[in-house]
Amino acid sequence: xxxxxxxxxxxxxxxxxxxxxxxxxxxxxxxxxxxxxxxxxxxxxxxxxxxxxxxxxxxxxxxxxxxxxxxxxxxxxxxxxxxxxxxxxxxxxxxxxxxxxxxxxxxxxxxxxxxxxxxxxxxxxxxxxxxxxxxxxxxxxxxxxxxxxxxxxxxxxxxxxxxxxxxxxxxxxxxxxxxxxxxxxxxxxxxxxxxxxxxxxxxxxxxxxxxxxxxxxxxxxxxxxxxxxxxxxxxxxxxxxxxxxxxxxxxxxxxxxxxxxxx
Amino acid sequence: xxxxxxxxxxxxxxxxxxxxxxxxxxxxxxxxxxxxxxxxxxxxxxxxxxxxxxxxxxxxxxxxxxxxxxxxxxxxxxxxxxxxxxxxxxxxxxxxxxxxxxxxxxxxxxxxxxxxxxxxxxxxxxxxxxxxxxxxxxxxxxxxxxxxxxxxxxxxxxxxxxxxxxxxxxxxxxxxxxxxxxxxxxxxxxxxxxxxxxxxxxxxxxxxxxxxxxxxxxxxxxxxxxxxxxxxxxxxxxxxxxxxxxxxxxxxxxxxxxxxxxxxxxxxxxxxxxxxxxxxxxxxxxxxx
Numbered sequence: 001x002x003x004x005x006x007x008x009x010x011x012x013x014x015x016x017x018x019x020x021x022x023x024x025x026x027x028x029x030x031x032x033x034x035x036x037x038x039x040x041x042x043x044x045x046x047x048x049x050x051x052x053x054x055x056x057x058x059x060x061x062x063x064x065x066x067x068x069x070x071x072x073x074x075x076x077x078x079x080x081x082x083x084x085x086x087x088x089x090x091x092x093x094x095x096x097x098x099x100x101x102x103x104x105x106x107x108x109x110x111x112x113x114x115x116x117x118x119x120x121x122x123x124x125x126x127x128x129x130x131x132x133x134x135x136x137x138x139x140x141x142x143x144x145x146x147x148x149x150x151x152x153x154x155x156x157x158x159x160x161x162x163x164x165x166x167x168x169x170x171x172x173x174x175x176x177x178x179x180x181x182x183x184x185x186x187x188x189x190x191x192x193x194x195x196x197x198x199x200x201x202x203x204x205x206x207x208x209x210x211x212x213x214x215x216x217x218x219x220x221x222x223x224x225x226x227x228x229x230x231x232x233x234x235x236x237x238x239x240x241x242x243x244x245x246x247x248x249x250x251x252x253x254x255x256x257x258x259x260x261x262x263x
Numbered sequence: 264x265x266x267x268x269x270x271x272x273x274x275x276x277x278x279x280x281x282x283x284x285x286x287x288x289x290x291x292x293x294x295x296x297x298x299x300x301x302x303x304x305x306x307x308x309x310x311x312x313x314x315x316x317x318x319x320x321x322x323x324x325x326x327x328x329x330x331x332x333x334x335x336x337x338x339x340x341x342x343x344x345x346x347x348x349x350x351x352x353x354x355x356x357x358x359x360x361x362x363x364x365x366x367x368x369x370x371x372x373x374x375x376x377x378x379x380x381x382x383x384x385x386x387x388x389x390x391x392x393x394x395x396x397x398x399x400x401x402x403x404x405x406x407x408x409x410x411x412x413x414x415x416x417x418x419x420x421x422x423x424x425x426x427x428x429x430x431x432x433x434x435x436x437x438x439x440x441x442x443x444x445x446x447x448x449x450x451x452x453x454x455x456x457x458x459x460x461x462x463x464x465x466x467x468x469x470x471x472x473x474x475x476x477x478x479x480x481x482x483x484x485x486x487x488x489x490x491x492x493x494x495x496x497x498x499x500x501x502x503x504x505x506x507x508x509x510x511x512x513x514x515x516x517x518x519x520x521x522x523x524x525x526x527x528x529x530x531x532x533x534x535x536x537x538x539x540x541x542x543x544x545x546x547x548x549x550x551x552x
Contacts, residue, residue: 063416073417096414100367103413104360107335111356114332114520 039091039142041065043076044221045178046087046146047211049186050156050171050196051204054232055148057085058208062223063092069223077227079236081106084120084149085229089175090163091142098141101130120149120157132165140164144175149231156196171196174211177219182211201230213244274390286394287387290443293396297342298501299458299492302400303485304438304451304471308478308509309402311340312485314458314493315502330506334359334369337403338506338519342456344396351399355379367413372403372437376447384445394443398455401441404508404517407434458492465491478509482522486530487537503531
């Protein structure tokens with residue numbers, strides 16, 4: 001007996017010769033289970049804000065492979081039905097997996113209950129449980145989700161679920177870099193739940209677009225093409241090929257400390 | 264029945280000397296007593312209709328739906344033993360889900376009919392099971408637009424190689440009927456259950472093979488045919504259940520749904536009027552005699 005668990009229960013090397021490790025499986029049955037350790041192809045921030053009769057949500061159309069801008073037409077806002085949109089930050093293949101889960105959920109839900117489709121609140125509960133289950137299996141889905149839409153009383157609903165299964169709800173939300181860069185801007189206009197009633201759709205859309213612009217200025221994994229959706233009781237208005245307008249890079253002149261110029 | 268007492272009708276999967284499987288034939292008999300079910304393949308969709316016999320006054324009207332959805336774009340209606348029909352639908356849904364998990368796309372109606380045909384047929388092969396006591400009608404609309412793969416995030420390169428050829432027609436309305444033997448055929452108009460003979464002769468009059476009948480007219484015809492096929496003297500009261508699936512630009516946007524209440528009532532009103540009209544004609548003829 002020695003201290004190498006790999007050798008336990010195997011023929012002794014001193015009698016039978018060294019173990020042929022080509023028989024030792026590192027994959028599939030018999031080998032160790034392998035879990036997601038890091039995201040590979042990723043989407044960056046998702047930004048959303050409630051207004052008096054709905055929610056605006058936006059995300060850019062970029063999927064990065066590390067620092068490479070690999071895919072430039074990726075739709076990260078997914079319409080679930082006429083009252084829910086889910087925005088995905090993080091790993092794109094996990095997003096596709098979740099998307100298929102949601103698709104089959106919608107089909108099954110329609111079998112038993114065609115009159116009352118799932119609302120945003122239902123979906124957020126469901127997704128947060130999926131995320132928590134996977135993190136408890138030490139195999140998380142590497143995403144940060146925003147679920148935007150209407151709740152059971154047709155009131156605006158916005159909440160997040162992340163790769164740890166943590167849930168959070170607020171009148172404005174942003175994931176990834178946006179949590180640092182966009183969230184303060186959003187809070188300036190919509191500091192609390194009470195102020196939502198004073199925000200019109202136009203103001204909310206303008207605010208979210210402004211955030212997308214700031215994110216493009218400062219987030220190196222972002223892009224100027226983005227998707228934006230407005231969810232109201234009339235339905236979902238999803239635009240998937242918007243371009244940032246009125247960019248001004250004048251501030252770039254002020255930036256010091258990069259490259260050859262030192263101060 | 265001359266076969267009774269010969270012993271060849273007792274076990275499934277046993278042929279009689281003249282090459283028949285009696286258990287399958289008895290299953291067909293079970294279907295012949297069920298409420299009439301029909302399907303009509305129209306040019307821009309499919310209609311399914313069912314004569315739901317009311318077995319008790321204590322049942323809530325409009326509840327206990329019998330026409331089911333499979334995936335989003337396919338409907339199934341069956342005549343015969345109710346629980347067998349429900350099991351059939353359950354299997355069809357599993358097949359549709361399994362198709363999606365393999366191919367990341369909805370199951371084509373024809374593939375579903377094929378898989379369900381094989382499934383039903385398997386129940387004629389073993390002595391430990393009995394055949395399905397239902398004849399099921401499967402109606403669906405396969406999308407005429409190019410569908411994205413489930414979970415697809417982008418559209419791929421807009422220039423260079425990798426583009427797809429714009430070919431001709433795809434998708435459209437499909438209608439199949441599967442019998443207890445597992446045999447299935449594609450139909451322009453299908454009917455099964457108690458009133459199938461009357462329903463079939465009405466369906467033949469519609470000249471469905473021309474592909475001219477619109478979905479809205481199909482709904483009205485389906486309601487009328489169910490009323491014609493119903494035997495007022497012998498049968499109990501019935502409820503008309505009707506569903507439809509249209510093209511993507513039609514009223515259901517490619518989804519299988521119940522026919523809206525207003526349209527159903529309108530179709531039923533016209534059906535009753537048409538029947539009364541027929542009766543009056545007959546009376547007039549009698550008067551003339």
